[in-house]
Amino acid sequence: MNKFEYPEKGKGAESMTSPVIEARNIVKSFGGVRAVDDVSVSVMPGEIHAVIGENGAGKSTLMRILAGVETPDSGSVRIDGKEIENSAKASIDAGISLVHQELSLIPEMTVAENIMLGAFPTNGGWTKTKEMKKIAADTLKEIGVEVDLDERISRLSVALRQFVEIARAVARKPKVLILDEPTATLTPAETDYLLSMLQRLASQGLAIIYISHRIPEVFKICNKVTILRDGKLVTNDSIGDLTPDKVIDQMVGRELHLDLTQRRPARELGELVLSAKGIKAPKVNGIDLEVSKGQIVGLGGLVGAGRTELLRAIIGADPRSAGRVTITSNGKKRVITGYLSAIKAGVAYVPEERRTDGLALTMTVAENIFLPNRKEISPTGVMPKGKISAFAKVLSEKVNLRPPEVTREAGQYSGGNQQKIVIAKWLGRKPSFIVLDEPTRGVDVGAKAEIHKLVKELADNGAAVLVISSDLPELLELSDLIHVVRDGKIAGTLTGAEATEKSVMSLAAGEKLVGA
Template sequence: MAAVVEAKNITKAFGGVKAVDDVTVSVEAGEIHAVVGENGAGKSTLMRILSGIEFPDSGQVMVEGKEIENSAKDSIDAGISLVHQELSLVPEMTVAENIYLGGFPTSAGFTKRKEMKKFAQETLDEIGVQVDIDERISRLSVALRQFVEIARAIARKPKVLILDEPTASLTPAETDYLLSMLERLAKQGLAIIYISHRIPEVFRLCHNVTILRDGKLVYVSEIKKTTPQEVINQMVGRELKLDLESRRDAKPGDVVLSAVGIKAPGVNDVDLEVRAGEIVGLGGLVGAGRTELIRAIIGADNKTAGNVHITVDGKRQQITSYMSAMRNGVAYVPEERRVDGLAMTMSVTDNVYLPNRKDLAASGVINPAKAAKVAKELADRVGLRPPEIKREAGQYSGGNQQKIVIAKWLHKRPSFVVLDEPTRGVDVGAKAEIHRLVKELADQGTAVLVVSSDLPELLELSDVIHVVRDGKIMGTLDGAKADEKQVMGLAAGEKLVEA
């Protein structure tokens, strides 16, 4: 069968770095084609070129045998539709408005509201997603936003649908739903390019896989003819033994964080303790109130009731604001790193230097050489790729941005670290690396609270797991003994049965 879309010998450099180096990929109607690779391998750059958002230095994009000009409009007209890695909806606009914009990017100003709503509703019905079309995007859960994003991408009835890590913020059930939806769309003749760091998903969904490493195409195979271990080895360019089950031998000390009677929007009277050297995990479904809970605890959002105390070196301090939390050695790695985790236009050095200023500069004078040295060490510890600390954070790939956020806190040896979905969008190798770092922090005596929707991760890291549902702790499990079924059962509302 003939290819619907072909990228031919695409090359694109940023400065001296070839982000995409002579890559050729083609996808047929009805085919689901995976593109995988480590963070920074060039996946998103290639997809932006296919969508006409980025211009290649050389190479061609063909749709049904015809070369398309490199502009976003031409790509859309030719039938290529991209669901971006980072959410790209307009938060102040409604669901209907966002979907309509996807379908008719140029005529939105002249639209009749009734017609627009009808179009949006039909598009949502087609993929079976239930959401109020008059709701503003900013009021939706991350998962619903992701589905609206997909609705917007298919609104124009594209021939090629590209999804750049669509399941990064979805729960297992939502992921199942999405994968079935994509299988259905492919059966109807859509060509799909699917980017994911979740190898099991790739093996369940895709027909073929292309692997990029350092911008180069290193491997193409039918899924049937390869194995997950082979795909991982090709991604990292060496044998990578994934020791996912390795648990620490935790020795929890005194209580560092104590939160009592916490109430806030979405949080319903929660008590929580975390001890020095202990990793406490918060499991549950996306939207269960975990992010709201941790933000209320550290004062990032207001709480309506409750008390939070941090005890460092025997001194017990009340936490009343985010500032007081920071002063008492609390570190926060947020879910939305683009919003509050990183300064995108600042260098890696400045980003990791900001929270560490006190340690680095005596008398408030910045010592650039020392800052650079510390930044370099931190970049090496988290495995930043490439380790160019003068580069702006915004120029790094998604997974590497997450490593920069974590690097910020490593140096500081915080008393209490809160991590919200710490490895979302992070490649397999880096994920193992981040797990090692989190365990290392705990072994150094830091109290760690981690929110994760990734069940294997939650089970591997946590000494204690609280499962949250509707803003309440539904049950508490021993991290060393719990299994996925128990966590999912509690998350879905089953009662805890004592063994």
């Protein structure tokens, strides 16, 4: 079997007794901190093997080592019993494909070009375009996604980009497919479709390593579970020997209350903070929206329904073709004409794509926190490093950044900790209106509970909050009021007992399985 052929159907895990991939005694340290500490794991052909743990537990580092992206300090990786060289090329050649948590597509290349990147069919140095498109089309058909092969990635929704990323991995017909939080940007319907697709691939003999913070997904499709905590192996069990509560206990090593079924108590509305009237923009078709002091308003709907576009049009991050937005704080009303005027009016924005839009990854935590807080730290314009570090330290501790090393580059932190940094940098401005787009996407259960607590505390302290979430339990837990967006319009509004997963999804219905 070469890297472009799946095992023959019927020759999966049931007829093969040797693991297709093994990691033996892997150790990896960064700056004296052991990210992976003597971890071993093996996966059989046809097996879907979950690797789970909190952010910072070492999951992504271990996966990058398996894929040859990182070199371990010690330990080895074997495919079909043979040790492979620690390099990305050697891993790809051996049949390992990795779908990263953060998308790695090239925005200005087409869908077909991205799917075949690194494996273009050629003849005499020239790309065989017709063959390239055929392979790309067949792969998309295999995973059940319809998208124009000639469309540039930059013009696709986040959900469709995720499916193209998966298609690129599947196109190589790997022996081992590693997926790091593949459903983080998908709707429930899209998630169900993806999980079914992975089960089909596994039935053909493909070994799948599945990283997810969504415990129900793990119990739905996985055969075995490896749990990591603080870089160490906690357990490696068959799914039948575990329960969701046991998994969470072993992941966090402490008692954890997510309160996913707890609603915020009803309260009287405070001063009207956000007033948005007649908002029109690309994918937004004339929406009115209000958020009051101390209120959390949620935006539900399918990916591509226009929620992010609405949010960005309201705060001036993207232009709007019509509509008027005002922010009222401390009795003073300001008209929002652009993003700068929104910031001056007390708006804080936690974007969907934290790595590209929310953080400067090569800058330190202190430098990231300093960026929107220059006047708060030093009204005179003098920027003493000690004062910047002390300011950043206080905010880092407030969001429970782990570890709270403000001199560390933001890019060196896990996804959950990066999200905490994005939130921390706005807290110093004491915002009156906070906008969060998918605030816990790709975040572990512990960090998720902490972020939920932060959002509730901000509202309890008087901030108006607008939140987008595709995680329905999260949307229901956080929101006092939920507007469901469909086709750029508000399809319905739900309050109190009216708001259930079923009622939200019923209002959101009408989109295709994979929407643009």
